[in-house]
Amino acid sequence: MRKHFLPFSRPSISEEEIAAVAEVLRSGWITTGPKSAEFEKEFRGYCGAEGAVALASATAGMHLLLQALGIGPGDEVVTPAMTWVSTVNLIVLAGATPVFADVDRETLMTTAALIEPCLSARTRLIVPVHFAGAAADMAPIRRLAAARGIPLVEDAAHAAGTEYQGKRIGRSGTAIFSFHPIKNMTTGEGGMFCSDDPELLERVRRLKFHGLGVDAFDRSMQGRSPQAEVQEPGYKYNLTDIAAVLGLGQLRRLDGFIAKRAELARRYAERLAEVPEILPLAVPPWPMRHAWHLYIVRLDIERAGMGRDEFMAELKKRNIGTGLHFRAVHQQKHYRQALGLPPGALPATEWNSDRICSLPLFPAMEMEDVDDVVAAVKEVLSR
């Protein structure tokens, strides 16, 4: 058994990044300022996006988008229930109604065919999720949204560096990225809103900082104009320079992180091929670069004779950490009661929700760590 606990995720922070953060701390300007502006510019360049707004989190980005689109009571937003709870919470808090599209059983990704029956005259937004670092098949989803005139936002929390049909996610349309510590790159907490819609960008930029017509930092002023006035009520979702400078360092290393993650994922795939109770997610067939944010497997609970929660607990006893991405939103306490969807409403989502488990995957892992995980998995299953 492993001597030391292997967490399922751990951020890779370099000494240079720590030094850069210290430099910002000593500089006299620690909140939104020149580093945030530089981070936006670099991230925009990396994705090929027309515009990017740095934010306190991806959740903040989704909140601002819902506000910018004026989504509220009577409106419906179509999203998978196989997602992080933040999207659905915000839809409900805005007074709107979430309508859940099921996902493909093997990729956890929602598709145009699964979204289409969820659309109605009230649909005001579609939120597909790029899952685990793979890209959703956006071309048919874009065609469907365009044909109905419905706005589309890509939940790209898992997809910094993911490419679809040869283009980075964020290059076209509107996409929201997360820099939470478990994601492929981190700012501690943070997010980025990318869009090719200049009006939407302007609106989000304004709403992120009290609805003032200015950014939190005006380079010509070396600060914010004290005369700035509220153009519309806004929020306080700006990213600090302490966080942004970390993001700049992480962004430069992102391609290296992804390459290492891909190597580890290949090792998992090879080793797990001999474990019949373990079903890794399928890699979608369309052209893409997988960013390998998560290595998700499904436990064949019938064959294994144990539930997923027990499987995770047994791995933990053997010093192997795991994650759960995600417990289906409609099956969580509040939503079970508030929405009351009957069991079987979202068959592939529910099937996966009972069986998925994320195995350790982060750039500082070694191939031997993968072997340790697989050895522990085999031992648990052989009991």
Ligand SMILES: *Cc1c(COP(=O)(O)O)cnc(C)c1O
């Ligand atoms: C992490 C995550 C979010 C939220 O990101 P934050 O930056 O933590 O707000 C949204 N959607 C998905 C799918 C996520 O995994």
